[in-house]
Amino acid sequence: MKCYVCDAEITVANETEEHIIINAAGGRLKSKDLICSKCNSDFGETIDSLLAKQLNNLANMLMIKRHRGEPQPIVGEKQSTGEKYILEVGGKPKLTKPTIDKIVDGDKTNISITARSEKELREILTGIAKKHPHFDVEEAMKSAQWREEYFEEALHFQNVIGGNEVFRAVCKCATNFFIYSKGDASQIKHLIPYIKGEEDKEVVWMHYQENLYELKPEESLHIIHLVGKKDERVLYCYVDYFNTYKYLVLLSDNYDGQDIKATYCFDLINITPIEKEIILDYNRETVLDFFINKDAKPFEKVKKSFDHSIALGLKRQDDHQRGELLERAIQNSLGKYPDGVLITEGMLNEAIEEIMKNITPYLLRRMKK
Ligand SMILES: [Zn+2]
Incomplete structure (x- = not known):
């Protein structure tokens, strides 16, 4: 097995688990048969870390579980005073x-x-x-x-979407998935200088088409959908993070490998891959046209996609907060007695009082909304 980026033979000494979708965004699919540890760490420090930064706001809001570590805090600003706050995972603001x-x-x-x-x-x-x-x-x-x-x-924070470096990281996600799906590395060789930042190419663009798949309100998914058509000499890949950051990657307009069609869909809430039908099957002309006549103003559609993620994120934070308040109330009351002690009516009343004390401000705030 060779590293598809630098052609180095992958051995025990330089093997590494490459996340096909970055770990920072909750990606779980990984393989040792893609790239060597040097390429992995080079990308980790450059394009992958920029993509991670962009995806962090949603990873944080949605309280995404990762293989390693937690999403980073978000920095937001109170508009009336300009005071800066950080939002830890779970949505609690701190100075x-x-x-x-x-x-x-x-x-x-x-x-x-x-x-x-x-x-x-x-x-x-x-x-x-x-x-x-x-x-x-x-x-x-x-x-x-x-x-x-x-x-x-409300706290205000900025969201940036796209940019050259990030497009490169998205392209690498697509090439990763192509190699993972047993694609022939020689078919995407021309993209390596682009991914490494040595050459510019117009092969990644935002892709917000209606009805590519069904999405339930409580779902948050990462999706990769790969299509290769030998007859039409075209290979492309749709990459979608959080149903919000959506891209089309033109992997080759001169493809002569095997016909290929592969979909990966990861449910970030239940932390498991799921089956999902992705209705995206373009012919050569349609794909090429997306890159000739680029959608210059996808922003309304981007906003709509954000709305879904933010509504879901707020709901998850709310559930989490209520759970925390209850747990704290129980800790403050029943928690101070040793394990196995018989619970008296007095202790129970104390617990109820503590719960009311903790939950009331929360309920009042909800009623105000
Ligand atoms: Zn390598």
């Missing part, structure tokens, strides 16, 4: 940094601190104590007030 305000009043200095956690506050106070030996960290910790509130204002 991007703590604030420290000093007011000098005669020989006294008042310091007001907003910290994001107890640990952070303690670090800041310890820093102050180093400069001011009389400062009592424990006393200050005791006087701190903790506040948690719901956000009344």
Whole structure:
């Protein structure tokens, strides 16, 4: 087996599991028979990391589970104040940094601190104590007030879609899938300099056609659909991330390999591959025409696709938050008793009270919406 990018023989020494759809976006399909570890790490640092960055907002919002690690936090901005917040997975906003305000009043200095956690506050106070030996960290910790509130204002964050480097990463996803589907590497050899960024080509474009497949409201999928037609000498691949970022890749307009048709569809919510019918079977002329007369304004369609993902993401965050609130209420009440203790009516009442205390602000906020 040879690396289809650099032709190096793949051995135990340089083998690697290449994710056909990047791991950062929750891709699970992988193979050791595609590329060598050097090519894998070169792409990982360049085009794949840029694609990952673009797909991260949705991976975060949808709380996608990955092979390794969690989606990165998103940075958003409150428009009224310009304050920056980070959104961790699960949708909880946090300040991007703590604030420290000093007011000098005669020989006294008042310091007001907003910290994001107890640990952070303690670090800041310890820093102050180093400069001011009389400062009592424990006393200050005791006087701190903790506040948690719901956000009344929407956070704004930017979404970028496409770009040359990202198109290259999408093209690699398609070539990966072609080789994985037992395609002949010589048929896509001409794309290697393009994927490596050594040459420009017009072989990837956004592709938002209606009714390519049925999508249920609770579904979020990655889809790859590959078609090769020997008679028509054309090989192309549709790549669709989160039913939102959708691309067509022209793998060859001079294809003379075997007829090929392969679909991969991954259900990101239930973390499993599923069968899905993709109604996308173009003839040569239609495919080439997508690249000659490029859809210059797909933005309305892009927005519609985003709407689906964002609605699903908000619902998932909401369910997650409710679960967390309940768990916290139980921890704060019943959780403090040792395991196996008999639950009395008093303890139960305490639990109910704690649940009401935690859930009420959440319910009030929902009613306001
Ligand atoms: Zn290689």
